[in-house]
Amino acid sequence: MPSSRDYDFKLDWSVVREASLGPGDEGVLVTEKNRRLFARWMAAGHGEWMVPRDSFDIVELGALVGSLCVHDRDEDQDDYLCRVCGSDVAGDIGIDLTGRLMSTYPDLFREAVRAGYDRALATRRPFVAVHLLVRTERASLYPREEARVLHEGLILPVTRSGRGIDCFITHVARLPASALAGDATVGSTCPNGIA
Known part of the structure; x- marks a missing residue:
């Protein structure tokens, strides 16, 4: 498996906004698709925080497949294995993560993504993060x-x-730059990695 230094580009990944979610927090979500998925998660749990994986049928989620990722928790390695990386997500970040451990992701990207999964694991609650991704070619002159x-x-x-959180379904919705108008970090030309 490639290390994070084997990629021919650099990912700067800035956290714009993030939060753990609970009942009544759907208003925090910007996209309708994420609001519907969150509502489905809440309904599938029947008020509990242990939602069964099989509550999410891939056929029913068909319209979201390109923007879905599925990670399994690997307790032995204290890592997360990407089982599925949707084609839209892979296209945006420049990597198909399917079959890769999170520890092999590019540096700042790995740190930001891992923080969200660790928080969802610890709280057993959904977690939302809005990120600004800037992908730059690795070049010594004029990247x-x-x-x-x-x-x-x-x-x-x-x-x-059924014994613990061991899987994560993630939907990554692309937002127009105007979605968070007025937030100074969104238009930043110099992303700082992790806020």
């Missing part, structure tokens, strides 16, 4: 910016075993 994308990622902790 060129390849992409600048604003994402709202909703991490839903679920259980396969």
Whole structure:
């Protein structure tokens, strides 16, 4: 598996906004798709924080498949294994993460993403983060910016075993730059990695 230094680009990943979510917090979510997914997670849990993985049928989520990621928790390695990385997500970040451990992701990206999954694991609550992603080619002279994308990622902790949180379904919604107008960090030309 590649290390984070094997990629021919650099990912700057700035946290714009983040929060753990509970009942009544759907208004925090910017996108309608994430609000619907959050409502589904709440309904599937029947007021509990142990939502079964099989409550989310891939056929029913068909319209979201390109923007979904599924990670399994690997307790032995204290890591997360990406089982599925949607094609829209892979296109935005420049990497198909399917089959890779989170520890192999590019540095700042790994740190920001891992923090969200660790928080969802600890609280057993959904976690939302809005990130500004800037992908720049690795070049000693005049590195060129390849992409600048604003994402709202909703991490839903679920259980396969029924004994604990061991899986995460994440929907990554692309936002227009104007979605958070007035937030100074969104248009920043110099992302700072992790806020």
